[in-house]
Amino acid sequence: MTKWIRSAQILNKSYTCQHIQSKFLTLGGSVSQHFYYTLSYKSADPHLLTRSRLHTYLTVRFKWWSINSGTFFRGSDTIGPYISLWSSTSAGHNLIKACPSRHSHTQQQSQFSVVCNDECVQVSFADRTLKIPLIWLRDHCRSEKFYNHNTHQKIPQSGLSELDLSPAEICLVDNNSAVSITWKDGHVSKFNLDWLANNFYPGKLVSQSKRQYWNNEIVLEEGLQTVSYNDHMTYDDGLKKSLTNLVKFGFCIIEETPVSQSATQAVAERISYVLQTVFGQMWTFTSDASRSDTAYTTQYLGAHTDNTYLSSPAGVQVFHCLKHNGSGGETLLVDGFKALDILRSVDQAAFKVLASVVIPHEYKEQASGNHPGYHLYNLSPVVTLHPISGEYISLRFNPYDRAPLNTLSLHDMTTFYSAYDKLSKIISNKENELRIKLNPGTILLIDNWRVLHGRSSFDGTRVVCGCYLPRDEWISKARLMGLL
Ligand SMILES: C[N+](C)(C)CCCC[C@H](N)C(=O)O
Numbered sequence: 506m507t508k509w510i511r512s513a514q515i516l517n518k519s520y521t522c523q524h525i526q527s528k529f530l531t532l533g534g535s536v537s538q539h540f541y542y543t544l545s546y547k548s549a550d551p552h553l554l555t556r557s558r559l560h561t562y563l564t565v566r567f568k569w570w571s572i573n574s575g576t577f578f579r580g581s582d583t584i585g586p587y588i589s590l591w592s593s594t595s596a597g598h599n600l601i602k603a604c605p606s607r608h609s610h611t612q613q614q615s616q617f618s619v620v621c622n623d624e625c626v627q628v629s630f631a632d633r634t635l636k637i638p639l640i641w642l643r644d645h646c647r648s649e650k651f652y653n654h655n656t657h658q659k660i661p662q663s664g665l666s667e668l669d670l671s672p673a674e675i676c677l678v679d680n681n682s683a684v685s686i687t688w689k690d691g692h693v694s695k696f697n698l699d700w701l702a703n704n705f706y707p708g709k710l711v712s713q714s715k716r717q718y719w720n721n722e723i724v725l726e727e728g729l730q731t732v733s734y735n736d737h738m739t740y741d742d743g744l745k746k747s748l749t750n751l752v753k754f755g756f757c758i759i760e761e762t763p764v765s766q767s768a769t770q771a772v773a774e775r776i777s778y779v780l781q782t783v784f785g786q787m788w789t790f791t792s793d794a795s796r797s798d799t800a801y802t803t804q805y806l807g808a809h810t811d812n813t814y815l816s817s818p819a820g821v822q823v824f825h826c827l828k829h830n831g832s833g834g835e836t837l838l839v840d841g842f843k844a845l846d847i848l849r850s851v852d853q854a855a856f857k858v859l860a861s862v863v864i865p866h867e868y869k870e871q872a873s874g875n876h877p878g879y880h881l882y883n884l885s886p887v888v889t890l891h892p893i894s895g896e897y898i899s900l901r902f903n904p905y906d907r908a909p910l911n912t913l914s915l916h917d918m919t920t921f922y923s924a925y926d927k928l929s930k931i932i933s934n935k936e937n938e939l940r941i942k943l944n945p946g947t948i949l950l951i952d953n954w955r956v957l958h959g960r961s962s963f964d965g966t967r968v969v970c971g972c973y974l975p976r977d978e979w980i981s982k983a984r985l986m987g988l989l
């Protein structure tokens with residue numbers, strides 16, 4: 506069992522080297538003759554010491570060593586802009602942060618420190634600290650022995666949980682931009698620190714930082730961002746702007762498009778292939794009651810998301826109004842993630858209910874003509890969150906397509922209806938609703954996992970075409986364009 510020397514916790518106080526050495530001795534450590542010490546004087550971390558508080562400090566060079574095994578464990582003093590060392594003692598966990606001796610690299614480098622004990626490696630950056638379990642690091646080794654860089658696939662290791670994963674050695678390499686771990690079986694794993702920051706949770710909440718939640722006022726203040734058909738179809742920058750809007754607002758508008766289903770298909774296929782669903786690939790609908798759905802009427806449709814009865818709802822819904830010679834028929838849009846933010850702020854318990862209970866949705870249609878008949882049915886939570894970051898992944902909200910509720914206990918039923926009603930009220934609040942009249946030549950693409958859509962009732966002849974795009978495809982396209 507490796508036990509590490511631990512040092513005094515140094516936070517916004519001034520210490521002399523003697524005090525620290527005595528601290529070491531009381532914690533059962535021993536101090537080598539090379540022991541000199543410089544306190545950190547530059548950091549984004551408000552807890553760390555600032556130059557103004559520093560008086561006379563010796564420079565400390567230290568080596569990590571294990572008391573029991575007696576072997577040197579080189580955590581060299583070139584570790585980042587400051588040095589951290591700790592050990593698990595009865596005194597509990599203390600951590601020292603200090604910048605290296607004057608001989609080390611400049612302070613401009615990103616502020617980080619790397620600390621290891623026998624369970625995890627702690628990487629402290631200026632804005633966050635990641636405690637990364639050693640088993641995770643071994644599992645994510647990117648050496649050619651355990652990872653195929655041509656196929657971007659792992660070469661699986663078995664029995665990780667039975668291995669002794671306390672490292673034989675750990676040190677910073679590649680000009681302190683990577684950490685190298687030598688395992689007891691002799692295998693060496695190297696991890697770029699930026700890669701760790703980007704791939705270990707609590708990870709970067711990229712899409713939340715790239716998303717702008719909106720209500721009516723915010724989105725109109727921002728101004729409706731549109732992209733011309735020509736730009737969308739001709740230039741990658743045009744496509745990138747469309748996808749940027751889709752990521753940021755959860756919808757995007759393409760203008761000056763030819764008024765046809767084929768042009769609508771071309772706009773959609775610039776992003777990904779078109780999904781085949783019970784409504785076909787490209788669909789055109791009007792108020793002829795030809796299908797078993799309210800969309801095929803002139804009635805008002807409250808804001809909802811589509812395909813809640815599918816195990817994976819369409820990622821994007823595309824609408825293009827080809828013709829309307831009457832009144833009404835405005836498209837309603839609501840940012841579902843803004844609505845969830847509002848619910849969470851006013852009633853955290855209700856939010857948690859909708860992120861935990863599972864409810865059924867269905868699509869039922871009798872066989873007729875060239876339709877074989879359908880009964881699509883799916884169980885899912887109203888809200889899906891990332892299990893670690895808490896980031897919103899999807900909102901499934903369609904009061905029209907809810908199937909008989911048979912998934913809740915009597916107690917849970919009351920809390921569910923109360924929570925669902927609260928979310929419904931937020932969604933139907935006009936302050937959260939954007940109304941757009943889709944005229945021929947304007948195509949609307951909606952992130953169906955985030956933004957709800959509906960329409961006001963209408964009269965006259967109204968013909969709308971569109972399609973569904975798969976979630977994974979458009980997200981992949983946005984990721985490849987650096988938008989996520
Ligand atoms: C879009 N199109 C008119 C073809 C079909 C509409 C189906 C709507 C269905 N209630 C759902 O939420 O999925």
Ligand SMILES: O=C(O)CCC(=O)C(=O)O
Nearest residue numbers: 800806811836958959960
């Ligand atoms: O008719 C419209 O504009 C919208 C119809 C709708 O909400 C749907 O097809 O899901």
